[in-house]
Amino acid sequence: MKKLASFMIILMVLSISISVLVNILSSEEYPSDGNAVENFEKAISENLPFRESISDLMGRIHYFSGVRHFDDVYIGSEGSLLLNIKEPTSRTFSAAKSYIGGYAEKYQIKPYFMLVPTASEILQQEIDDYASEEIYNQRAMIDQMYSAFEGNVRTTDVYQTMLDHKNEYIYYHTENMPTSLGGYYIYGELCNRLSLKQNTISSFSAAYTAHDFYGSLADEFFRPYASSDFITLYEYTGEKCYFTVKHFYEDKTTSSESLFIYDENAVENKLDMILGRHSPITEITRGSGDSTVGSILIFGDESAKSWLGFLATNYTKITFVDINLVSSSMLSSISTLDYDHVLFAYSAGAFTEGIDFSKLEYVG
Amino acid sequence: MGVASLTFLYFFLPAALILYNFAPKKAKSTVLALLSGGFILLSQPEDFLIFCGSIILFFIFSEIIARNPEKPKTRKTVFTLSLIVGIFLIFWFSIGNQLSKGFAPFAAMVIFFTAIGYFVDIYKGETKPIRSFPDFVVFLAFFGKLSRGPLIRAGHIEKTPAGENFSLSETGSGLYLFIRGLAKYVILALPLTKVHENLVAANASEISVLGAWIDMIVFSMMIFFDLSGFCDIARGLGRCFGMDLPKNFYFPFQSPTVSDFLERFNMTVTAFFRHYVYDVLRNDKNSKPQFIVNTMLICMLCGIWFGIEMNFIFWGLYISGFIIIEELFLRKILLNIPRIFARVYTFAVTMFSMTIFSADSSSSIIRSFTAMFGIDAPVMTSQVSYILSQNILVLTLGAFFLISAFSMFIRFISKKSPFAYGTFAVLESAVLLIFITAELL
Numbered sequence: 001m002k003k004l005a006s007f008m009i010i011l012m013v014l015s016i017s018i019s020v021l022v023n024i025l026s027s028e029e030y031p032s033d034g035n036a037v038e039n040f041e042k043a044i045s046e047n048l049p050f051r052e053s054i055s056d057l058m059g060r061i062h063y064f065s066g067v068r069h070f071d072d073v074y075i076g077s078e079g080s081l082l083l084n085i086k087e088p089t090s091r092t093f094s095a096a097k098s099y100i101g102g103y104a105e106k107y108q109i110k111p112y113f114m115l116v117p118t119a120s121e122i123l124q125q126e127i128d129d130y131a132s133e134e135i136y137n138q139r140a141m142i143d144q145m146y147s148a149f150e151g152n153v154r155t156t157d158v159y160q161t162m163l164d165h166k167n168e169y170i171y172y173h174t175e176n177m178p179t180s181l182g183g184y185y186i187y188g189e190l191c192n193r194l195s196l197k198q199n200t201i202s203s204f205s206a207a208y209t210a211h212d213f214y215g216s217l218a219d220e221f222f223r224p225y226a227s228s229d230f231i232t233l234y235e236y237t238g239e240k241c242y243f244t245v246k247h248f249y250e251d252k253t254t255s256s257e258s259l260f261i262y263d264e265n266a267v268e269n270k271l272d273m274i275l276g277r278h279s280p281i282t283e284i285t286r287g288s289g290d291s292t293v294g295s296i297l298i299f300g301d302e303s304a305k306s307w308l309g310f311l312a313t314n315y316t317k318i319t320f321v322d323i324n325l326v327s328s329s330m331l332s333s334i335s336t337l338d339y340d341h342v343l344f345a346y347s348a349g350a351f352t353e354g355i356d357f358s359k360l361e362y363v364g
Numbered sequence: 365m366g367v368a369s370l371t372f373l374y375f376f377l378p379a380a381l382i383l384y385n386f387a388p389k390k391a392k393s394t395v396l397a398l399l400s401g402g403f404i405l406l407s408q409p410e411d412f413l414i415f416c417g418s419i420i421l422f423f424i425f426s427e428i429i430a431r432n433p434e435k436p437k438t439r440k441t442v443f444t445l446s447l448i449v450g451i452f453l454i455f456w457f458s459i460g461n462q463l464s465k466g467f468a469p470f471a472a473m474v475i476f477f478t479a480i481g482y483f484v485d486i487y488k489g490e491t492k493p494i495r496s497f498p499d500f501v502v503f504l505a506f507f508g509k510l511s512r513g514p515l516i517r518a519g520h521i522e523k524t525p526a527g528e529n530f531s532l533s534e535t536g537s538g539l540y541l542f543i544r545g546l547a548k549y550v551i552l553a554l555p556l557t558k559v560h561e562n563l564v565a566a567n568a569s570e571i572s573v574l575g576a577w578i579d580m581i582v583f584s585m586m587i588f589f590d591l592s593g594f595c596d597i598a599r600g601l602g603r604c605f606g607m608d609l610p611k612n613f614y615f616p617f618q619s620p621t622v623s624d625f626l627e628r629f630n631m632t633v634t635a636f637f638r639h640y641v642y643d644v645l646r647n648d649k650n651s652k653p654q655f656i657v658n659t660m661l662i663c664m665l666c667g668i669w670f671g672i673e674m675n676f677i678f679w680g681l682y683i684s685g686f687i688i689i690e691e692l693f694l695r696k697i698l699l700n701i702p703r704i705f706a707r708v709y710t711f712a713v714t715m716f717s718m719t720i721f722s723a724d725s726s727s728s729i730i731r732s733f734t735a736m737f738g739i740d741a742p743v744m745t746s747q748v749s750y751i752l753s754q755n756i757l758v759l760t761l762g763a764f765f766l767i768s769a770f771s772m773f774i775r776f777i778s779k780k781s782p783f784a785y786g787t788f789a790v791l792e793s794a795v796l797l798i799f800i801t802a803e804l805l
Contacts, residue, residue: 005786006536009793010381013539016797017378037365037406044370045805058802065757128750 016049023047052220059221069131073217076126079227080173081217084120084135088352097148099357100344103336104152111342112193113149114156115142116178116186116303118349119171122162138348145351153344156193161185173227175215175271176303176349180232183306190307194341196293196314203238204310207262210270231273233260236313242287243312247279250327259284259309271302274309278302280326281334284318294340299323299360301350323359331362365406367511367597368550370804376403377542377601380507384605385530396506396605397498403507408471415475415505418453422446422479423500429486430493443487450480458672471510473669477636478504482518484640491519508601512594514612514632517639522608538603540789545596547796548589550803552765555758556586559751560722566747567732575748576719576735584617584718585762591630615768617714620706621698622686625714630666637665655691660684670721678729679721686713 024030024047031042048054059070068075074082104111121138139159146155162170162178162185170182178186184201191198210231218226247254254276261273275282295317298304304320312318319334336342346355365371380399387395405412425446432438457472482503485491494500503518563579595612602609616629626634642662646654660681667680690698698706716733723729735741752759764770778785 002782002786003532003536005790006533006539008790009536009539009543010532012790012794012797013374014378016801017374020374037371040375041365041369041371044374048370048374048801048805051805054798054802055805058799061757066753067755067757069754128746128753131750 019049020044020047023049056221063225068127069134070221073222074120074127074131074135075222075225076123076173078123078126078173079225080119080123080126080171081222081226082120082123082127082135083118083176083217083349085118085138085349086352087136088141092352092354093145093148095357096145096351096355099360101149101152103360103363104342107336109336109342111153111344112156112190113146113153114158114186114190114193114343114345115145115351116345116347117142117159117162118176118347121159121348122166123171125166136352141348141352154193156189156345158186158189161189172215172229174213174218174222174229176217177271177347178303178306179229180234180274180306180309183308184234184310186307187310190311190343190345191314194296194314194343199236199238199310199313201234203236204234205237207233207235207260209233209262210264210273213270215271231264231270233262233273234309235260236309238313240288241313244285244287245275246283246285247276248281248283248330249279250330254279259312271305274305278305278322278325280322280330282308282318282320284308284312284315284320286312286316295319295338296341296343297321297334297336297339298343298345300343300345301347301355303347303350304345324354324356326359328359328362331359332364335364365403367508367594368546368554368804370801371406373546373800373804376406381535381604385535389528392606393496393498393502397501400501400505400507400510403510404471404505407510411471414453415471418449418479419475419501419504421449422483422504423497425449425483426486426493426500427495429483430495439487443483446483447480450476450483455672458668470512471505474510474513474515475504477515477633477669478517481515481636481640485518491517494518502607506602506605506607508605509598509609511597512591512612513630514595514598514610515636516609516632517636520610523606528606534606535604538600538605540600540793541603542597542600543793543796543800545593545598545600546800548593548596548765550593550800551796552758552762553586553589553593554803555755556582556589556762559755559758560586562751563748566745566751567735569747570742570745571731571735572742572745572748573735573738574744576732576741578748578752579722580715580719580732580736582759582762583722584715585759585766587718587721588613588617588766589762615766615771617711617766618707618768619710619714620703621690621695622683622710622713623690623695625710626663626666626683626687629714630669633669634662634666637662641665652692656688659687659691663687667721674726675720675723675729678723678726679717682717682720683714 024043027043027047031039031046033039034042045051062070063075072084072086074084076082100111100113115138117138120135124135127135142157142159146157149155162182165182165185168181169179170185171177172179184204188198190196208230210229212228213230214223214226214228242257243259245256245259256276259275261267261276264270264273267273267277269277272278275284293314293316296311296315296319298308298318298320299322300320301322301324308318308320319339321331321334323331365376383399384392384395401412401416404415408415425442428442429439453472453476457476482491482494486493494503503516503521509516560579560582563575563582567575567579592613599609599611610632612630612632614628614631616625619625619628642658645658645661663684664677664680666683667676667678670676698709719732719736720729723732774785774788777788
């Protein structure tokens with residue numbers, strides 16, 4: 001081989017190697033979750049020059065060759081990004097059963113429990129028949145969890161409802177959670193289970209906003225292949241009433257006099273237009289109006305944003321707790337017996353990711 | 365850290381090249397031995413002590429044989445002992461690999477088979493003992509060849525100019541070969557392994573005619589790109605560090621006969637068993653029964669090289685059956701018919717052999733073969749069609765590079781225009797590095 005060609009090849013390898021080492025040395029973060037060799041491999045991977053571009057290029061080549069499945073995300077025919085959820089461990093089931101059961105027994109209550117299937121389960125018609133067999137079976141998982149409670153908890157099944165409305169815009173294309181419309185159907189099932197009077201969709205006025213919104217699933221790679229989303233704000237017009245939303249953090253409390261932030265430029269994450277920024281504890285109180293039945297304590301994840309606004313029309317006070325974010329001291333300020341209902345409501349995705357139910361022992 | 369890792373590509377290899385080339389001429393062997401030790405420590409830390417211990421023990425055996433040329437009894441005792449230790453370690457690692465897939469059998473196979481061959485050679489006086497410990501370590505365990513070979517014999521390794529002083533063209537061409545080998549493994553063999561696993565899973569639930577055929581072809585491509593990729597890696601690295609390692613593959617699926625297939629498929633292993641077993645057993649050239657038994661034995665050993673498992677033994681027996689038939693009468697016919705028919709015959713026979721090679725039980729072999737011929741199996745399932753649709757690119761590339769057209773094109777360019785070849789090599793290396801890096805991220 002000619003010397004110039006040899007020189008170029010050697011230079012290529014050495015220059016990449018030197019720039020990686022320089023990047024690692026100048027980087028403030030160094031991986032620490034594996035052994036020394038694994039950490040170094042990860043450090044090289046994270047500090048490669050043009051890492052994103054190389055990865056992006058590879059993804060595009062695969063996409064154009066027909067691949068529609070990248071890691072856990074499937075690109076649906078309608079431009080939905082369907083995130084396959086992780087298979088939960090047996091510990092996930094046993095922890096939920098034991099901590100929720102223990103909590104119910106401690107306060108002599110019979111809480112409600114709801115698992116909401118994600119888009120990867122309900123919108124499987126958007127992906128190939130065989131690919132859908134690779135998708136984790138949420139129906140079986142939900143049934144398994146519900147039967148594990150053995151009647152100590154009142155379960156709410158929204159699976160069939162979501163399936164019945166699968167052709168409507170009930171899940172965001174680019175965010176792994178239900179849209180407000182999907183939330184309305186979930187709210188309907190909750191009303192049935194909690195014996196509440198369901199407000200019809202016509203008692204809300206819909207404001208369509210944040211057009212061309214892309215959620216967290218639509219990173220730079222997926223964006224060209226995903227359909228954009230929009231956010232619908234359903235404002236209650238059935239009765240004259242007002243809402244106050246308080247967010248409790250460890251060191252501060254914020255308050256707002258509306259369920260919604262109408263100016264999309266005022267929020268960093270467009271999803272925060274509904275109920276504001278997700279916080280460890282959110283308290284929604286309703287002023288005036290007659291059709292309220294009291295208060296409810298809800299333990300859930302961020303996907304509850306889709307239906308909390310609807311449920312707020314039925315209760316004087318809702319206290320929503322994200323148990324993964326909240327501290328034990330904040331939990332101890334909550335008194336279970338102050339509430340008429342207690343509900344555990346999680347998306348199947350958040351549930352399988354892991355919920356720290358052990359913190360329930362701190363709830364007052 | 366394996367050879368196919370970012371750490372090796374962008375840290376270990378550049379560091380090794382710098383250390384080796386800046387080392388004084390006398391210390392180069394020691395540096396290479398230390399680098400090989402370091403590679404084993406980083407890639408297989410759990411086996412490091414057993415590898416080090418066995419290499420030291422083998423060197424002691426080698427020294428005893430070398431220092432006692434006039435004591436045949438001592439030489440024979442030590443020679444026998446070295447064979448026992450070598451064979452025991454091969455069994456130990458093979459069985460360990462069956463019990464736990466974490467066991468890496470190839471490095472063990474490379475080191476211990478090379479050692480056994482070495483002791484036979486020095487005992488028979490076919491080669492001189494290696495008296496320098498660093499040279500001995502490099503001979504047995506040079507890091508470039510530990511992944512899949514090739515098997516080498518002492519006295520049969522050509523030195524390259526890079527072994528003496530830094531050679532720009534040798535290092536450059538070595539790196540080029542290394543990158544191409546790594547690309548074969550990372551860009552083709554690894555994705556094909558995934559396709560094969562998916563097809564196995566799909567066929568396990570419902571086997572179809574096309575599913576069985578496609579899996580057979582995919583597995584053949586996978587095994588070819590895996591083994592020949594690592595061989596190119598070894599040869600490329602060898603060239604960078606002053607050794608001209610032998611070729612191990614030469615487009616085996618294009619062979620005109622099955623005997624020729626074995627000559628081109630894992631050729632250093634075939635040559636190893638032919639030299640150390642077949643030639644030793646062969647007494648009477650005209651004895652057909654002996655030829656049949658010896659051929660079966662050699663082919664079985666070629667299978668056992670991949671592990672002491674039933675499918676590998678069956679594979680060896682299957683291949684030997686065709687070699688025997690060819691030797692008895694078919695070879696003459698194959699050599700007299702148009703080449704394309706002979707190649708189609710060999711292609712079909714060797715492809716079928718891969719179904720045996722990849723099977724985990726005799727019942728799965730029968731299941732695959734019956735499905736291939738449409739017995740109790742649908743033509744195609746939705747699973748197989750989905751797997752195909754998701755992997756069109758890698759399957760097309762695999763089929764293209766399985767034949768020698770591209771290799772012949774490169775050779776043609778290198779002869780006609782060295783400048784065009786150099787330019788092509790640089791561009792190809794750059795593109796392959798991008799794809800390799802992307803796959804390893």
